Amino acid sequence: MSKPLLQMALDATDLDTALAAIEHVADKLDVIEIGTILAFAHGVDCIKILRKKYPNHTLVCDMKITDASAILARLAMEAGANWVTVSAAAHIETIRSAKRVTDEFNGEVQIELYGHWTMEDAKAWIEMGITQAIYHRSRDAELAGISWTQQDLNKMQELSNLGIELSITGGIVPDELHLFKNLSVKSFIAGRALADSHGCEVAESFHNEIGKHW
Numbered sequence: 703m704s705k706p707l708l709q710m711a712l713d714a715t716d717l718d719t720a721l722a723a724i725e726h727v728a729d730k731l732d733v734i735e736i737g738t739i740l741a742f743a744h745g746v747d748c749i750k751i752l753r754k755k756y757p758n759h760t761l762v763c764d765m766k767i768t769d770a771s772a773i774l775a776r777l778a779m780e781a782g783a784n785w786v787t788v789s790a791a792a793h794i795e796t797i798r799s800a801k802r803v804t805d806e807f808n809g810e811v812q813i814e815l816y817g818h819w820t821m822e823d824a825k826a827w828i829e830m831g832i833t834q835a836i837y838h839r840s841r842d843a844e845l846a847g848i849s850w851t852q853q854d855l856n857k858m859q860e861l862s863n864l865g866i867e868l869s870i871t872g873g874i875v876p877d878e879l880h881l882f883k884n885l886s887v888k889s890f891i892a893g894r895a896l897a898d899s900h901g902c903e904v905a906e907s908f909h910n911e912i913g914k915h916w
Contacts, residue, residue: 704916705912705913705916706887706888706889706890706912706916707732707733707760707888707889707890708730708731708732708733708889708890708892708905708908708909708912709731709732709733709734709735709762709869709889709890709891709892710724710727710731710733710734710735710891710892710893710896710897711735711737711764711871711891711892711893712724712734712735712736712737712740712893713737713738713739713740713893714737714739714740715739715740715743716743717740717743717744717748717751720740720748721751721752721755723896723897723901724897726901726902727896727897727901727902727905728756728759730902730905730906730909731759731896731905732759732760732889733759733760733761733762733889733891734752734756734759734760734761734762735761735762735763735764735891736748736749736752736761736762736763736764736783737764737893738764738765738766741763741764741765746763746777746778746780746781747781749761749763749778749781749782749783750781750782752782753781753782753783754782760784760785761782761783761784761785762783762784762785762786762787762812763778763781763783763785763786763787764787764814765778765786765787765788766787766788766789766814766816767786767787767788767789767792767796767800768788768789768791768792768796769792769793769796771788771792771796771797771799771800771803772799772800772802772803774786774800775788775799775800775803775804775811776803779803779804779806779807779809780807783809784809784810785804785809785810785811785812785834786800786804786809786811786812787811787812787813787814787836788800788811788812788813788814789813789814789816789817790813790814790815790816790817790818790819790823790835791816791817791818791819794826797811797813797827797830797832798830801830801831801832805831810832810833810834811832811834812834812835812836812869813827813832813834813835813836814835814836814838815835815836815837815838816838821860821861821864824861824864824866825864827866828864828865828866833865833866833867834866834867834868834869834888835861835866835867835868835869836868836869836870836871836891837854837857837858837861837868837869837870837871838871838872839854839871839872839873839874849878850878850881855881855882855885858870858882858885859884859885862884862885862886865886866886867886867887867888868882868885868886868887868888869887869888869889869890869891870882870887870889870890870891871890871891871892874890874891874892875895876904876907876908876910876911877911879908879911879912879915880911880914880915882915883915883916887916890908890912892904892908
């Protein structure tokens with residue numbers, strides 16, 4: 703099992719704010735995420751700017767695609783993205799179209815596990831060659847201080863058993879990483895925790911915990 707990556711989500715509405723947030727911690731990151739808000743605010747130009755500034759990082763554009771996937775995925779990939787996100791709620795042919803485009807660029811599709819989806823859906827994604835998904839703790843649960851439930855962990859384990867690599871997000875902190883040590887984890891996604899003045903220390907803590915459990 704490969705070691706999980708550390709990913710930072712950039713969800714500012716202002717590109718200068720996003721660039722400032724990442725600058726002090728970029729060398730400790732593996733993946734940089736152009737968050738949905740940033741992507742909508744600045745379009746694919748923000749991908750081009752981040753690709754030029756960080757040529758060796760994996761870039762993911764969190765478009766949460768639900769339709770027109772061939773066009774949207776191509777825009778992101780031509781701008782320099784490595785991965786794009788597609789909603790689990792999208793039609794299977796929408797997902798398939800995104801996969802065809804990302805294949806042209808040696809990129810990947812990540813399925814955003816929002817809304818209703820089933821393990822049968824996950825098997826269909828696997829059959830078309832998609833091996834990544836993003837698992838969220840709900841924002842309401844996060845704000846209420848509710849930790850990851852056994853139901854969450856059971857679902858993630860089932861996805862891992864199918865061959866899905868998970869990017870895990872939802873106010874995650876280094877002390878929680880041990881909960882996921884038996885899963886196939888592609889990345890741990892943090893945003894606010896890495897953006898503040900203690901971001902480098904938090905990133906180091908993530909890497910220490912990753913090294914301890916993988």
